[in-house]
Amino acid sequence: MTHSDGLSLAELDVLGEIGNIGQGNAATSLAAFSHKLVTIDVPCVRMLDINEAVSFLGGPEKVVTGILVRLSGDISGIMLTIMDEMFVKELLKIVFCKDAVDLYSLDEMEQSFVQEIGNILSGSYLNAVSALSGLSAEVSVPAVSVDMVGAILAVPAVEFAAAGSKVLFIEDSFTFSDGFDEKERVNGSRMRSNMILIPEMSSLRTIFDRLGVSV
Amino acid sequence: MLTVGIADVRAVYTKDEDLLVTYALGSCVGICLYDRTAGVAGLAHIMLPWSKESYKGDDPLRYADTGITELISRMCAMGAERSRMAAKTAGGAQMFGYASEAFNIGDRNINAVNKVLSAYGIPVVASSVGGNHARTLYFHTDTCIAEVKTAMRETINL
Numbered sequence: 558m559t560h561s562d563g564l565s566l567a568e569l570d571v572l573g574e575i576g577n578i579g580q581g582n583a584a585t586s587l588a589a590f591s592h593k594l595v596t597i598d599v600p601c602v603r604m605l606d607i608n609e610a611v612s613f614l615g616g617p618e619k620v621v622t623g624i625l626v627r628l629s630g631d632i633s634g635i636m637l638t639i640m641d642e643m644f645v646k647e648l649l650k651i652v653f654c655k656d657a658v659d660l661y662s663l664d665e666m667e668q669s670f671v672q673e674i675g676n677i678l679s680g681s682y683l684n685a686v687s688a689l690s691g692l693s694a695e696v697s698v699p700a701v702s703v704d705m706v707g708a709i710l711a712v713p714a715v716e717f718a719a720a721g722s723k724v725l726f727i728e729d730s731f732t733f734s735d736g737f738d739e740k741e742r743v744n745g746s747r748m749r750s751n752m753i754l755i756p757e758m759s760s761l762r763t764i765f766d767r768l769g770v771s772v
Numbered sequence: 773m774l775t776v777g778i779a780d781v782r783a784v785y786t787k788d789e790d791l792l793v794t795y796a797l798g799s800c801v802g803i804c805l806y807d808r809t810a811g812v813a814g815l816a817h818i819m820l821p822w823s824k825e826s827y828k829g830d831d832p833l834r835y836a837d838t839g840i841t842e843l844i845s846r847m848c849a850m851g852a853e854r855s856r857m858a859a860k861t862a863g864g865a866q867m868f869g870y871a872s873e874a875f876n877i878g879d880r881n882i883n884a885v886n887k888v889l890s891a892y893g894i895p896v897v898a899s900s901v902g903g904n905h906a907r908t909l910y911f912h913t914d915t916c917i918a919e920v921k922t923a924m925r926e927t928i929n930l
Contacts (some may be wrong), residue, residue, distance in 0.1 A: 586836065607778075608778070611796075616795075617796035617908075617910055618795055618796055618923075619794035620923045623867075623868075625868050661923075662922045673888070700868035700869055701868075702867045702868050702904070703923075704798075704867060704905055704906045705795070705796040705798075705906035705908070705923055706796070706922050707795055707796025707798070708796040708797060708798025708799075708800075708865070708906030708907075709798065709867055709906075711778065711796070711798045711799060711800055711819070711867075712798065712799065712867055714778070715799055715800075715819050715820060715877055716877075720819055766833070
């Protein structure tokens with residue numbers, strides 16, 4: 558059975574599992590550097606075209622922090638981590654103990670920290686892909702842009718210009734809290750981040766082949 | 773207000789529609805064209821420079837050369853004349869800096885747009901291009917003012 562987005566249910570299942578494992582890895586890393594308890598909800602994984610992804614993220618003019626890494630090797634493509642303002646500010650607050658951070662004028666330390674978050678999150682998902690498929694990819698130095706989401710998502714759209722191409726869109730939610738009890742968890746800050754994987758189509762096929770999903 | 777999407781072209785009579793908008797231009801370029809005498813204005817939002825580099829069967833409105841040509845011909849069909857047209861442009865940024873964006877696409881888009889317009893003899897009277905920030909472009913067809921909004925800077929009028 559094939560969905561309208563050109564992927565079978567089995568293929569979507571595989572992508573969902575990559576999302577699960579990836580988010581688990583990400584939560585572990587976030588907990589390690591923030592010294593907070595990080596709990597997660599089941600991530601939502603879907604294939605969207607770029608316009609759908611833009612409206613899903615709040616419309617073209619919504620300002621977000623985008624972190625872009627390029628993949629090369631067995632898997633080639635682009636991975637974008639999109640975080641809303643609150644997520645980035647909260648992480649900066651936890652690590653630098655600063656309250657009001659202006660995302661447009663991050664100092665060198667903060668800039669490099671945001672890059673590192675992108676590294677951690679995209680690495681988490683990439684490790685999930687590698688663990689399941691045995692494929693590996695090299696990751697470029699992350700690049701950061703704080704700007705309108707429409708313009709940020711146009712970057713992969715321009716490069717993978719095949720009309721109507723789909724991206725793998727994973728919506729995560731992480732809750733940072735200080736302890737396990739119910740009250741603290743409810744009071745914890747729940748934040749969303751989105752991982753967008755734009756593999757070259759041939760790479761997506763390679764991943765499915767390796768995972769034994771019939772195409 | 774009429775929204776012009778990505779890889780989209782719209783031409784209007786200024787008496788019918790006073791505002792055209794295209795959102796979040798990054799490396800893409802928005803091109804406003806107008807002929808005051810005919811009362812015809814238009815806006816194109818292109819993504820890539822040249823259609824000869826296109827994928828087979830790809831949408832011609834994605835490219836600077838074919839997109840601008842289409843806008844001109846739609847405007848001429850509405851009574852505009854190329855010799856009376858002027859252009860205002862915005863966009864062509866590098867969202868993630870030069871190191872991480874392939875092909876330097878923003879600059880190449882700006883160059884292509886300028887070349888195509890100059891080949892048609894249409895002067896670019898004002899522009900806000902380059903840099904590394906996104907722009908939303910409003911084109912007020914009655915005054916022919918192009919308003920460029922960004923996330924962190926002051927709005928400018930071209």
